[in-house]
Amino acid sequence: MDRSLEHPGAPTGLPSASRARVRNVSVVRAERLVNLVLCLLSTRQYLPAESIRKIVPGYSDAPNDDAFFRMFERDKTELRELGIPLEIGRNWSFDKVDGYRIARRDYELGDIELEPDEAAAVALAVRLWDSPELTGAAHGALLKLRAAGVDVDQGVPAVVEPKVRTTEPAFGPLLAAVQSGQAVGFDYRRPSPAELRGRTLEPWGVVSWRGRWYVVGHDRDRDAPRCFRLSRIVGDVRLLGRPGAVQRPDNVDLLKFVASTSPADSHDTSTVRLWLAKHKAAGLRRRATVVEEQELDGEPGDVVELPVLHTDSAASWIAGYGPDAVVLEPDVLRKAVHERLLAVAEVT
Amino acid sequence: MNASQERLPRLLALVPYLIARPGVAVDEAAADFGVSAKQLRKDLELLWMCGLPGYGPGDLIDLSFEGDTISVNFDAGMSRPLRLTGSEATALLVALRTLLDAPGVADADAIRRAVAKIEAAAGQAEPAPVAVGLGVREGATTARAREVVQSALRSQRALRMTYYTASKDEITERTVDPMRMLIVEGRAYLEAWCRRAEGVRLFRMDRIDDVTVLDEPAAPPPYAEQTDTTAGIFHPTPDQPVAQLVLSPDARWVSEYYPVEEVAELPEDRLRVWMRYADLSWMLRLLLGLGGDVVVEAPESLVSALRERALGALARYR
Numbered sequence: 001m002d003r004s005l006e007h008p009g010a011p012t013g014l015p016s017a018s019r020a021r022v023r024n025v026s027v028v029r030a031e032r033l034v035n036l037v038l039c040l041l042s043t044r045q046y047l048p049a050e051s052i053r054k055i056v057p058g059y060s061d062a063p064n065d066d067a068f069f070r071m072f073e074r075d076k077t078e079l080r081e082l083g084i085p086l087e088i089g090r091n092w093s094f095d096k097v098d099g100y101r102i103a104r105r106d107y108e109l110g111d112i113e114l115e116p117d118e119a120a121a122v123a124l125a126v127r128l129w130d131s132p133e134l135t136g137a138a139h140g141a142l143l144k145l146r147a148a149g150v151d152v153d154q155g156v157p158a159v160v161e162p163k164v165r166t167t168e169p170a171f172g173p174l175l176a177a178v179q180s181g182q183a184v185g186f187d188y189r190r191p192s193p194a195e196l197r198g199r200t201l202e203p204w205g206v207v208s209w210r211g212r213w214y215v216v217g218h219d220r221d222r223d224a225p226r227c228f229r230l231s232r233i234v235g236d237v238r239l240l241g242r243p244g245a246v247q248r249p250d251n252v253d254l255l256k257f258v259a260s261t262s263p264a265d266s267h268d269t270s271t272v273r274l275w276l277a278k279h280k281a282a283g284l285r286r287r288a289t290v291v292e293e294q295e296l297d298g299e300p301g302d303v304v305e306l307p308v309l310h311t312d313s314a315a316s317w318i319a320g321y322g323p324d325a326v327v328l329e330p331d332v333l334r335k336a337v338h339e340r341l342l343a344v345a346e347v348t
Numbered sequence: 349m350n351a352s353q354e355r356l357p358r359l360l361a362l363v364p365y366l367i368a369r370p371g372v373a374v375d376e377a378a379a380d381f382g383v384s385a386k387q388l389r390k391d392l393e394l395l396w397m398c399g400l401p402g403y404g405p406g407d408l409i410d411l412s413f414e415g416d417t418i419s420v421n422f423d424a425g426m427s428r429p430l431r432l433t434g435s436e437a438t439a440l441l442v443a444l445r446t447l448l449d450a451p452g453v454a455d456a457d458a459i460r461r462a463v464a465k466i467e468a469a470a471g472q473a474e475p476a477p478v479a480v481g482l483g484v485r486e487g488a489t490t491a492r493a494r495e496v497v498q499s500a501l502r503s504q505r506a507l508r509m510t511y512y513t514a515s516k517d518e519i520t521e522r523t524v525d526p527m528r529m530l531i532v533e534g535r536a537y538l539e540a541w542c543r544r545a546e547g548v549r550l551f552r553m554d555r556i557d558d559v560t561v562l563d564e565p566a567a568p569p570p571y572a573e574q575t576d577t578t579a580g581i582f583h584p585t586p587d588q589p590v591a592q593l594v595l596s597p598d599a600r601w602v603s604e605y606y607p608v609e610e611v612a613e614l615p616e617d618r619l620r621v622w623m624r625y626a627d628l629s630w631m632l633r634l635l636l637g638l639g640g641d642v643v644v645e646a647p648e649s650l651v652s653a654l655r656e657r658a659l660g661a662l663a664r665y666r
Contacts (some may be wrong), residue, residue: 124447
């Protein structure tokens with residue numbers, strides 16, 4: 001099958017003598033798989049394995065039946081993993097074995113044309129993921145869109161470029177479990193009250209909310225929907241039961257479920273009075289209004305008013321500035337900061 | 349993943365790609381497929397050995413080369429790309445919808461049209477197994493700053509801004525050449541060439557206190573490179589000191605919120621962590637704010653600095 005003889009337009013730079021003999025195993029395999037796809041796309045009849053063995057170049061290399069069927073099984077698996085819709089059936093009721101074909105309408109991507117601004121959106125979307133699983137899949141989609149004639153220029157600058165990362169080791173196994181509809185088990189560490197225990201979950205989806213990943217599903221132990229933060233999963237995710245066993249309810253909004261279980265944004269602020277050392281505590285000053293200049297213990301400074309959300313978080317924020325920020329009122333905040341400072345002095 | 353699992357999708361896409369772009373240059377095709385020109389030629393060489401049963405001259409894929417360009421004379425029935433897999437459709441469609449969630453997204457209409465067309469071509473997918481909410485919180489001041497920054501990005505002009513550096517707790521005036529706006533882990537950043545620091549910096553949008561667009565064009569030097577965000581925003585460096593801390597259960601969040609080098613579980617649900625810090629004043633603020641929920645074990649210089657700050661502050665509460 002050396003085509004250079006009859007092909008004057010052969011790709012340049014090819015060795016002239018029979019290439020087939022020196023090509024390595026992976027090239028032979030890739031060539032066999034392409035030929036298999038072309039063969040099954042071109043047939044309307046179901047082709048039994050034995051016919052494929054005779055027709056498609058490469059299978060004749062198999063020294064015996066066993067080797068051939070192993071080879072063929074492996075090839076079928078690979079085609080299915082790529083999403084190639086391999087049909088199995090018989091042409092006539094009296095056929096003794098199943099045959100194979102690929103229906104063109106199921107194989108081919110539908111017609112698609114994108115306007116330049118739509119293609120720019122696609123280019124930006126492909127850059128969203130920093131994730132081994134999702135980056136690969138997005139690039140796979142891009143490859144096919146390009147092959148369908150869509151021009152996607154990845155160098156187009158964007159006015160805003162979101163990035164979503166997956167670093168948690170549990171992400172890949174959980175996404176795979178959701179996709180295969182399989183239940184999972186894992187050890188989960190809850191921070192407060194602190195607890196490490198095993199969980200069994202029927203996963204419905206993985207959700208990124210504010211840069212953190214969660215898995216949402218039906219918690220079998222609690223018999224209720226729950227979400228778990230991926231960074232708190234300890235050790236391996238174990239697959240339980242058979243694929244397809246998990247049914248996701250129709251009416252569940254994964255994102256809403258996670259967003260509603262995380263703390264709500266509060267907008268109720270109260271105003272507190274602080275003394276700040278002169279030219280210090282810039283982080284507090286940029287949010288504060290100076291009321292008057294005032295010395296404290298002989299040190300120059302300002303009395304300021306500062307809007308705060310929660311006493312607890314405000315106390316941590318202000319205590320961080322040590323001697324440069326002193327709460328004047330309210331008393332409850334003054335005590336909270338004082339307690340923090342006392343505690344630090346005690347443990348150091 | 350073996351070699352053919354990476355290669356086969358490309359091989360199946362290559363012929364339709366070439367049909368859609370008669371006479372495309374080898375280099376351009378190679379760039380679109382993310383491979384070298386050499387690899388692309390190998391792929392073409394392989395495809396040229398493939399075809400329909402019979403495998404005679406008229407059955408095999410026929411490509412013609414003119415100079416550095418390629419055309420398809422016979423496609424052996426491989427004229428369209430393979431449809432998207434469920435994972436591919438999910439990765440692309442979820443990413444597109446996520447763009448809509450970004451503050452100040454300019455082309456929401458184009459994104460929606462792209463989603464509709466891809467859904468139509470790929471077939472209506474199952475409910476996506478992945479959902480993303482950027483959830484960027486933006487106060488009124490930050491929204492205004494972001495609008496100014498985005499207008500500078502569109503018109504490619506330099507910016508003058510007042511910026512709060514949290515690590516050093518200082519406010520500085522800077523002139524910067526904007527490069528792009530990023531959203532990472534729920535936060536918006538301006539990536540720009542900072543003329544003061546003479547380097548590329550990421551500025552948190554909610555720490556820009558004041559910003560104006562300048563008349564002069566944005567001119568980051570040609571060697572200004574975009575920041576690699578794959579490993580997050582804060583990159584500890586080996587020259588930074590390491591704090592050894594023991595966190596009580598109430599302070600365990602620190603190990604999730606800040607990058608830590610190492611974590612060890614201790615009895616009573618406490619956690620020992622090793623954490624690098626760029627600036628001593630920043631670490632002291634964190635530790636003072638945590639009150640007694642953290643114990644510093646090392647370095648000794650951090651322990652004494654912390655004690656000094658705490659005692660100094662306590663003197664003011666007498």
